[in-house]
Amino acid sequence: MxxxxxxxxxxxxxxxxxxxxxxxxxxxxxTVYLDGNSLGALPAHVPARMADVITREWGELRIRSWGESGWWTAPERIGDRIAPIVGAAPGQIVVGDSTSVNVFKAVVAAARLSGEDRDEILVDATTFPTDGYIAESAARMTGHRIVPVEPAGMADAAGPRTAAALVNHVDYRSGRLHDLPGITAALHAAGALAVWDLCHSAGALPVGLDAHGVDLAVGCTYKYLNGGPGSPAYLYVAERHQNAFDSPLPGWNSHTDPFAMTPGYEAAAGAVRGRVGTPDILSMLALEAALDVWDGVxxxxxxxxxxxxxxxxxxxxxxxxxxxxxxxxxxxxxxxxxxxxxxxxxxxxxxxxxxxxxxxxxxxxxxxxxxxxxxxxxxxxxxxxxxxxxxxxxxxxxxxxxxx
Amino acid sequence: MxxxxxxxxxxxxxxxxxxxxxxxxxxxxxTVYLDGNSLGALPAHVPARMADVITREWGELRIRSWGESGWWTAPERIGDRIAPIVGAAPGQIVVGDSTSVNVFKAVVAAARLSGEDRDEILVDATTFPTDGYIAESAARMTGHRIVPVEPAGMADAAGPRTAAALVNHVDYRSGRLHDLPGITAALHAAGALAVWDLCHSAGALPVGLDAHGVDLAVGCTYKYLNGGPGSPAYLYVAERHQNAFDSPLPGWNSHTDPFAMTPGYEAAAGAVRGRVGTPDILSMLALEAALDVWDGVxxxxxxxxxxxxxxxxxxxxxxxxxxxxxxxxxxxxxxxxxxxxxxxxxxxxxxxxxxxxxxxxxxxxxxxxxxxxxxxxxxxxxxxxxxxxxxxxxxxxxxxxxxx
CATH class of the missing domain: 3.90.1150.10 (Aspartate Aminotransferase, domain 1)
Structure with a gap:
């Protein structure tokens, strides 16, 4: 039988x-929980960690926790915890803001990194909608125009006018995995930058950001990374682009000396330049704790x-x-x-x-x-x-x- | 004696x-805690509420909590909790993102609400730095120029080329309270819009947003509102401007039908139009609980x-x-x-x-x-x-x- x-x-x-x-x-x-691609399950140790964050770090140490409890450096520290999961060396990822806000930073920055004669931004025609809406706004504000293209057609569509392309690694609807190495290489061959949305791939499969030469990437942390509802997203800026990375959201957290509180903006070096305002510590530290489940995986x-x-x-x-x-x-x-x-x-x-x-x-x-x-x-x-x-x-x- | x-x-x-x-x-x-103007003290009931949010709403209900636990509507619901504290009728405030990100939305929107012939944005010369950095970026991206002006000089500086002014209600450094009614009226007399930063006034003194005809406002929630470290900020858009409010960050949460997931963006009506991406629920619900201390105050x-x-x-x-x-x-x-x-x-x-x-x-x-x-x-x-x-x-x- x-x-x-x-x-x-x-x-x-x-x-x-x-x-x-x-x-x-x-x-x-x-329950059979097959919706972890929307909201990851709760890692069992997170409640105890958050009770300590709220009761002791906030309730007792209060303002001192920005230093003593490592709150201030959480965005880059947690970025470095995500880095190995998506194939990035340390110092290239910061956590903070929503995916939508990070798409805006990445697309505007990509548009600015490209030459003046490149006025087109290709956007995955099958994209999760927010990427398209935000890319449209980024294009409007930088004087570019959006060209919707299916990921499979990116290689053919990229040309001398292409500044960058925004592509989803895995389609949110169909679950189709797109060819990140091939599309990135094709974009580079056309002189364009590759911006990848990793929401549905990070934590589910190898991404290889560094290995494949991705320029910029964003992703959320509440799906396969189990960071909790609306946990902060992240931004990857390849090291070679960091010095020229020109953020449309140059908040004080990305200043080279935030507490000097000078009227003139001077961008910090490194991934920190992708920060904006004060990080949402509770959501962020729940994510940090949740990442412990990846130890040894x-x-x-x-x-x-x-x-x-x-x-x-x-x-x-x-x-x-x-x-x-x-x-x-x-x-x-x-x-x-x-x-x-x-x-x-x-x-x-x-x-x-x-x-x-x-x-x-x-x-x-x-x-x-x-x-x-x-x-x-x-x-x-x-x-x-x-x-x-x-x-x-x-x-x-x-x-x-x-x-x- | x-x-x-x-x-x-x-x-x-x-x-x-x-x-x-x-x-x-x-x-x-x-301890004498005199730093609640930086990080408000922990309301004693917040840890128990957050334990329930994390263990039951996230851990047990999981994805169902977006509806059943009211997660999806938290930004506008909590906005309506803040509204009476700052003198706003319901339906004009949404909570989410950092103050810096909301300054960007507010200044860009104000620039777009003004006439084409108005190319100047006045910015409080004594401002908390992030407002200045972000206003500069907003001006650069909308084709305006920044004019730094001390709040006391706003009335004289505003003229036919002034699109809007960004002013702090209370100076973060000196604690000086600026004349919100007078400056707002002077800006309006010049045909310009008033954008106020309420970080150091909301929860400390009456603001009267509606009464004084403020156009747009932003504020943080972790100072006098005790929302917790990095709790989300808020955006006020006066009802009369909501239909023309044109966000530079039109994320899917501000779409009129987010789950239709259509490629074309259609802005929602009302304050919800100020939303961007998925809200950071843990930080947001800690804030919501913290606002209970205002009952009867x-x-x-x-x-x-x-x-x-x-x-x-x-x-x-x-x-x-x-x-x-x-x-x-x-x-x-x-x-x-x-x-x-x-x-x-x-x-x-x-x-x-x-x-x-x-x-x-x-x-x-x-x-x-x-x-x-x-x-x-x-x-x-x-x-x-x-x-x-x-x-x-x-x-x-x-x-x-x-x-x-």
Whole structure:
């Protein structure tokens, strides 16, 4: 008798080297949490750390904590904790502000780093919307124009008028992984800069910012990095660009001597130049604590498990779900797949609501996409099997039930 | 025998109606905390609230909290909590981002709201530096030029080329209160917009944003509003400007239908248009909880006590400190005084270090200013007397001790 999918899941979980990290997270047995690509689960040690930050560092040390508790240097210190996860040497990442604000800094800075004769900024036509909105504003304010291009067409679209391109490493909707090394090289060949949005790749797969010569990058920290709701984003400025990095948001935190409080702005050296105002310490230190779960974890192992999980989930979906009820919009090819599976489905809003009611938490992207995110540090193969099984149950019970 | 200053302090504390609020804060008897104008003290109920936010809302409800726990609407909800403190009707304030980022939004928006023929932006020449740095960037990106002007000279400086002025309500260094009603009226008479920075006035004295017809305003929440280290700032856009408010940071959170995720940007109506990216929920909800201390507090009462405290502190300083050792740079006139006393002093860095070692916590503004902030909800008259007494002790023990 051949192995069932449940048996296969148990076998794969038993030999999963990353499975031991699951106990670092606050999870409940009743839920399969496949929305860590939107909000990562809570690392179990974070509440105690934050109680100390709030009660002792804020409540007792108060203002002294800016120095004694290391608050002031948190943005660059935490940047250096994220750096190895995205393949960056230290000193190139600062944490702070939202992803949107960092997109603005990065696109304006890229536009300014390029030659005067380059007046076009290519923007991923399939981008998460905020990148497009913010790039449009950056272009308007620097006298550039936006050219929407699908990532696969970036190489052909880049030319002598291209200042920079803003591309998503993994598409938020389809889960498609774009060719960061190839697109970056093509942009460079055209004399343009590459600005990457890593929101859906950092912490899920190797990025290799330094190795592939990326110029600027941004990303959020509340998905695969588990920093907590709205935890601050980060900005990567490759070392070779730092001296010429010209921020549109030159707040006092990026001044070479902030407490001199001089009327004239003098930009600090290094990644710190990407800072703006006073950092949101509570959100930032929750992120810093959350990054402890990465100690001893190799991103290559995370990637291997991620692919195994999404392969297995797709296999279970094919086996369990009646033909024609869902269609994967996530590429089958490993080289083109991030760490989520997106299934196009009729009645998707009702289907997702029912899945959640039955303890399988994914999310919806209107109008018709069910998203299932696989976070290898705390999702296992039994989760993937159960999610596919419950999806099949929900779909076979038919639309009448779904409309309720 | 006449009353001693200690006796007078006890008498004033005994009849102080606001004194009862002190128990709402985590304070220790050994410290006189006069740095609440930099980082407000911890409201005692905030740790329990944050434990619930982290453990239950993030840890258990996870992604559902964006709806069920009201995370998504926090920026505008908390804005409406701040509104009465600064004299604004609901629907005009959103919380989020740093003060610097909000200065950028406000100055760019003000420049765009003005006519094309107005190419000058007046900036408070004595401003906290980040406002100047950011205004310069805003001017550069909108084709305006910056004219530095002391607040007292704004009325004369404003003319047909003035698009807007950015002014601090209370000077961060001297504690001088500027004439918000008068300067706003003068700017309007010249056809220009008034953008106010309320960092050092909100929560310390009545602002009257609506009553005085202020156009745009920004402020931080970690000083007199006790929101916690780096808690998010806020942006006020007067209702009459909201439809034409044109943000330089049109992130997806300011879209009229964010989850439609359409490639084209359509600005939301109302204050929400000032939002940018995903809000930093932990920092934001700590602020929301901290605002509970304002329940039943009238800002007029806070102002009355603030003036009584700073009057009494100055009286004690004059009585205790040897002639000529310190000089107040804070105006004596009530109409020109915020809620801090700034004393110019030789050896100021060493003096402040020694004060802090002896439990009197103020701060330093280089090169020679000792700052003492008076936060009426948790600072009393005995604190003021003790601070002046310890200051006198430190100064009379001479420079030899100070150098140690």
């Amino acid at each position: 051949s192995e069932t999918y449940g048996e296969k899941a148990a076998r794969l979980d038993a030999i999963d080297e990353l499975g031991k990290h699951r106990e670092k997270f606050a999870l409940d047995a009743g 190799a991103i290559e192992d995370v990637r291997a498990k991620s692919l195994a999980l999404t392969d297995f989930f797709l296999e279970c979906v094919r086996a369990y779900v009646p033909e024609g009820r869902v269609r994967s919009v996530t590429p089958d090819t490993h080289a083109e797949r991030g760490s989520q599976v997106a299934l196009s489905c009729e009645n998707a809003p009702a289907v997702m609501a029912e899945l959640i009611r039955r303890g399988v938490v994914g999310d919806l992207r209107r109008p018709d996409v069910l998203r299932f995110g696989f976070t290898p540090l705390y999702v296992g193969f039994a989760d993937a099997e159960r999610a596919a099984r419950v999806l099949s149950e929900v779909l076979t019970e038919g639309p009448a039930d779904l409309a309720s | 006449s009353e001693t200053y200690g006796e007078k302090a006890a008498r004033l504390d005994a009849i102080d109606e606001l004194g009862k609020h002190r128990e709402k804060f985590a304070l220790d008897a050994g 009238a800002i007029e009462d806070v102002r009355a006590k603030s003036l009584a405290l700073t009057d009494f502190f100055l009286e004690c300083v004059r009585a205790y400190v040897p002639e000529g050792r310190v000089r107040s740079v804070t105006p004596d006139t009530h109409a020109e005084r915020g809620s801090q006393v700034a004393l110019s002093c030789e050896n100021a860095p060493a003096v402040m270090a020694e004060l802090i070692r002896r439990g009197v916590v103020g701060d330093l503004r280089r090169p020679d200013v000792l700052r003492f902030g008076f936060t009426p909800l948790y600072v009393g008259f005995a604190d003021a007397e003790r601070a002046a007494r310890v200051l006198s002790e430190v100064l009379t023990e001479g420079p030899a001790d100070l150098a140690s």
